[in-house]
Amino acid sequence: MVLTELGSSLANALAKINRAPKIDDKILQILIADIERALLGADVSTKLVEKLKGNIREKLRLSELPAGVDVKRVIEKVECAQYKVAIQTKKQKGITVIKEITSLLDSERVAYVPRRGKSNVIMFVGLQGSGKTTTCTKLGYYYRVRGWKVGLVCCDTFRAGAFDQLEQNAIKAKIHFYGDRVETDPVKIALEGVKRFKEKKFEIIIVDTSGRHKQEESLFEEMEMIAHAVKPDDTILVVDSTNGQQLEAQAEAFRKRVDVASVIVTKLDGHAKGGGALSAVAATKAPIVFIGVGEHFNELQKFDTQRFVNRILGRGDIATIVEDMKEQKLDDQKELLEKMKKGIFTLRMMRDQFQNILKMGSFGSMMQMIPGLNNLPKESEEASQQRLQNFLVIMDSMTAEELDGDISLIETNPARQRRICRGAGVHINFIRELVMVYKPFAGFAKNMKKMPFGKNGEMPKNPNQMAKMANFLPENVLRQIGGQAGFMNLMQKFQSAEAGTALQSMQNMQSRMKGMQQMAKSQRRNRR
Numbered sequence: 228m229v230l231t232e233l234g235s236s237l238a239n240a241l242a243k244i245n246r247a248p249k250i251d252d253k254i255l256q257i258l259i260a261d262i263e264r265a266l267l268g269a270d271v272s273t274k275l276v277e278k279l280k281g282n283i284r285e286k287l288r289l290s291e292l293p294a295g296v297d298v299k300r301v302i303e304k305v306e307c308a309q310y311k312v313a314i315q316t317k318k319q320k321g322i323t324v325i326k327e328i329t330s331l332l333d334s335e336r337v338a339y340v341p342r343r344g345k346s347n348v349i350m351f352v353g354l355q356g357s358g359k360t361t362t363c364t365k366l367g368y369y370y371r372v373r374g375w376k377v378g379l380v381c382c383d384t385f386r387a388g389a390f391d392q393l394e395q396n397a398i399k400a401k402i403h404f405y406g407d408r409v410e411t412d413p414v415k416i417a418l419e420g421v422k423r424f425k426e427k428k429f430e431i432i433i434v435d436t437s438g439r440h441k442q443e444e445s446l447f448e449e450m451e452m453i454a455h456a457v458k459p460d461d462t463i464l465v466v467d468s469t470n471g472q473q474l475e476a477q478a479e480a481f482r483k484r485v486d487v488a489s490v491i492v493t494k495l496d497g498h499a500k501g502g503g504a505l506s507a508v509a510a511t512k513a514p515i516v517f518i519g520v521g522e523h524f525n526e527l528q529k530f531d532t533q534r535f536v537n538r539i540l541g542r543g544d545i546a547t548i549v550e551d552m553k554e555q556k557l558d559d560q561k562e563l564l565e566k567m568k569k570g571i572f573t574l575r576m577m578r579d580q581f582q583n584i585l586k587m588g589s590f591g592s593m594m595q596m597i598p599g600l601n602n603l604p605k606e607s608e609e610a611s612q613q614r615l616q617n618f619l620v621i622m623d624s625m626t627a628e629e630l631d632g633d634i635s636l637i638e639t640n641p642a643r644q645r646r647i648c649r650g651a652g653v654h655i656n657f658i659r660e661l662v663m664v665y666k667p668f669a670g671f672a673k674n675m676k677k678m679p680f681g682k683n684g685e686m687p688k689n690p691n692q693m694a695k696m697a698n699f700l701p702e703n704v705l706r707q708i709g710g711q712a713g714f715m716n717l718m719q720k721f722q723s724a725e726a727g728t729a730l731q732s733m734q735n736m737q738s739r740m741k742g743m744q745q746m747a748k749s750q751r752r753n754r755r
């Protein structure tokens with residue numbers, strides 16, 4: 228994501244503060260200038276950047292801070308207890324540099340949250356090509372994998388091919404679909420679709436409406452009529468981030484005509500205007516609920532300003548990973564854990580883990596959430612995902628005996644290898660690579676027997692035990708997460724994010740890191 232570049236420029240600017248022996252006004256001016264350059268480079272409007280600079284200058288008066296306050300922490304930390312005392316005495320609001328950056332992207336309005344056991348009707352609106360139809364499926368998929376009953380209604384009678392596109396997407400994403408090829412009145416289709424899904428107690432009913440090339444009166448009239456007919460609980464505007472700052476006017480125009488409750492910004496996976504797009508939408512005070520970061524169904528990320536800023540600044544977002552695992556019930560892996568503790572790790576178990584990784588989203592987005600791993604080389608992301616898909620296809624062509632038995636069954640039998648690869652339609656090299664990826668996982672499981680887990684399998688809290696645990700990680704993975712100190716910090720974050728699932732989460736992460744390390748290695752080898 229290009230926003231990662233904005234994040235690293237901002238993180239570099241903040242790092243200068245940490246390196247400076249003394250913080251004075253001159254250093255602060257340099258910081259402000261660096262931040263200005265980074266934000267303008269990401270297309271954030273000059274008006275907003277000027278406001279941000281003014282706020283920092285006005286609210287961060289170094290000379291007025293009481294003695295004893297840690298200035299570096301004041302500048303950098305989002306929450307700083309000492310500074311809170313300082314600001315109370317000065318009657319200022321809790322403003323720090325990061326808070327200011329966060330507020331650029333924060334609409335401060337709370338979005339609609341669907342309720343379980345009720346039919347939540349969500350209407351999508353937006354210009355043609357904004358990614359509306361794709362995003363309807365992505366959102367449907369997002370809820371389906373979290374156990375909601377989802378239905379899609381296609382009311383786009385304007386664009387030929389919209390029906391087929393949504394129907395195909397719905398089939399691929401295993402979501403129920405309603406459309407009518409013959410009916411030309413989108414209002415009738417919307418009413419009928421919503422009625423049918425409500426009768427069958429669907430919980431999420433997504434209504435895709437027509438788009439137009441520009442903001443035409445006919446588009447708005449149609450939107451109003453559909454909204455009037457189905458009375459949506461939530462109306463989501465889909466906007467294309469490549470329009471950058473222009474989105475402020477676009478979002479305002481839609482909001483004047485329908486009650487746009489929230490916004491999804493798409494195509495943030497590779498455009499320099501991402502910062503402009505997000506800040507422009509936030510300026511309209513419509514909350515951004517999700518962002519689209521690719522064309523695949525799972526490339527939709529929940530948007531939470533604070534977590535997003537943490538992530539792009541390289542501070543990771545463990546809370547989202549743990550939440551995703553819980554929501555997708557990926558943390559329910561007691562059986563896996565029990566087996567691994569006995570040193571057992573089969574190909575079937577690896578296949579389940581790989582499926583979990585794919586369910587959680589792309590490698591890139593997951594990596595960006597882990598502190599210290601945010602800077603993995605970009606180019607490996609898509610290739611890694613493809614490799615994972617190939618491995619899954621190979622494992623799907625194996626017999627139960629091969630999936631559950633000893634790896635030597637495959638490793639020492641070329642005829643078996645050829646049969647599996649023929650079934651999977653892949654080159655024989657892939658199965659050799661799969662064996663190479665599998666072996667360290669199995670070795671890791673063997674090591675687990677020696678790890679200092681608590682009586683009930685919980686992660687150690689004692690620092691010495693934690694340090695011991697770190698020794699079981701591969702050296703370069705440990706380096707990437709900031710050595711033993713980084714590992715302990717990560718563990719604490721997992722534990723505080725969700726004490727009950729910390730162990731499973733950590734073990735999942737460890738397995739994934741190891742797998743990714745192997746993949747990166749074999750990619751490097753292939754490139755050579």
Ligand SMILES: Nc1nc2c(ncn2[C@@H]2O[C@H](COP(=O)(O)OP(=O)(O)OP(=O)(O)O)[C@@H](O)[C@H]2O)c(=O)[nH]1
Nearest residue numbers: 355356357358359360361438493494519520521522
């Ligand atoms: N890279 C990237 N492409 C996306 C994203 N979201 C959608 N797209 C692509 O954008 C193009 C347009 O998406 P559609 O969903 O067809 O657009 P639409 O807004 O529904 O168009 P109409 O139905 O004509 O109104 C397609 O090629 C999508 O694959 C995203 O987050 N990232």
